[in-house]
Amino acid sequence: xxxxxxxxxxxxxxxxxxxxxxxxxxxxxxxxxxxxxxxxxxxxxxxxxxxxxxxxxxxxxxxxxxxxxxxxxxxxxxxxxxxxxxxxxxxxxxxxxxxxxxxxxxxxxxxxxx
Amino acid sequence: xxxxxxxxxxxxxxxxxxxxxxxxxxxxxxxxxxxxxxxxxxxxxxxxxxxxxxxxxxxxxxxxxxxxxxxxxxxxxxxxxxxxxxxxxxxxxxxxxxxxxxxxxxxxxx
Numbered sequence: 001x002x003x004x005x006x007x008x009x010x011x012x013x014x015x016x017x018x019x020x021x022x023x024x025x026x027x028x029x030x031x032x033x034x035x036x037x038x039x040x041x042x043x044x045x046x047x048x049x050x051x052x053x054x055x056x057x058x059x060x061x062x063x064x065x066x067x068x069x070x071x072x073x074x075x076x077x078x079x080x081x082x083x084x085x086x087x088x089x090x091x092x093x094x095x096x097x098x099x100x101x102x103x104x105x106x107x108x109x110x111x112x113x114x
Numbered sequence: 115x116x117x118x119x120x121x122x123x124x125x126x127x128x129x130x131x132x133x134x135x136x137x138x139x140x141x142x143x144x145x146x147x148x149x150x151x152x153x154x155x156x157x158x159x160x161x162x163x164x165x166x167x168x169x170x171x172x173x174x175x176x177x178x179x180x181x182x183x184x185x186x187x188x189x190x191x192x193x194x195x196x197x198x199x200x201x202x203x204x205x206x207x208x209x210x211x212x213x214x215x216x217x218x219x220x221x222x223x224x
Contacts, residue, residue: 105159
């Protein structure tokens with residue numbers, strides 16, 4: 001099947017700093033990418049949907065100025081957590097889809113803000 | 115709005131036991147239904163799916179039938195293995211998004 005990678009797999013940053021997470025589709029063109037947040041023992045919460053070359057569409061309650069999403073190419077999307085705080089610590093998962101085909105998930109990035 | 119409710123875990127079974135993980139949904143229209151699996155330290159993988167009522171999805175010995183009358187998509191396996199230990203997510207697609215249940219952690223004891 002198609003492969004989606006995320007980098008880094010784990011990151012620790014200090015409160016107040018920004019951190020960028022990359023999501024890449026390795027063997028297909030991701031016309032749409034999705035970013036999820038997963039809390040411990042909770043489901044995946046969709047944060048935003050991005051289409052290549054367009055602005056991301058954020059779900060209700062997600063701060064777009066805090067979680068900056070860029071989908072500048074058909075194989076790369078980035079999520080930047082700006083001015084991170086401890087409550088932003090979470091597991092962030094991206095997924096990618098080509099057209100209306102199946103959605104493939106990345107392995108996730110564990111963010112810890114100290 | 116659309117939502118998915120699945121049984122809370124953890125579920126602990128002995129090897130070769132029969133497995134059922136219940137999942138019900140609320141949706142407008144006719145969503146596709148999915149089961150995803152997340153093995154320890156890995157990302158989500160699609161386990162099986164069904165796109166219309168009465169469809170049965172199956173993979174790796176797991177099965178689930180799309181029941182519109184009961185709005186359910188229960189996951190079953192006749193004989194589980196230790197390697198099936200993972201977190202299982204029921205999900206539906208609607209409005210061009212996938213909505214997930216909270217996940218059920220499954221432990222299989224040898």
